[in-house]
Amino acid sequence: MSIENTLLERSESKCELCSAVENLAVYEVQPGYTGSVDDSVLICETCRNQIENPDNIEVNHWRCLNDSMWSQVPAVQVMVWRILTRLKNEGWSQDLLEMLYLDDNTLSWAQATGEGETAEDKVKHLDSNGALLEAGDTVTLIKDLNVKGANFTAKRGTAVRGISLVADNAEQLEGKVNGQQIVILTKFVKRSN
């Protein structure tokens, strides 16, 4: 049976978020979509539009989550969690989020797209003075650094242009010294203005 048919059966031919019966299509729940029914939800065009274009979100449409939040299907729970999180400034969605129970795996999946994270929650890279570093910045080394795996010392005062930040590690950045891309600890650099 195709995914669509399986989903039609699971959902009783209704949008799994708002119960609409028209313009239903399979929606792949990312990340880690494996092409299985377990990673898919059947949703209507209205829901899809709003999920894909957060600027068009109609807050009241999502009152439907009041019902769909009780779905036993993890992929549906993930979508409900993400939308409620997107609407967390609304009192009612905050209330629903508090009632919504997701097991640990489902919650990690729901959070995997970074929905609901504010800039403050994200990994911050700070230089030796505590100044915020951004990709593309130029930094200066504040001490001589022995570069592991390469046969040179990056000298204090060397400017490293166009750095990139190591996404999941606030203490590391990458940049080119002597033509080689190396990892540098943020505590050993100073941002140049």
Ligand SMILES: [Zn+2]
């Ligand atoms: Zn819908």
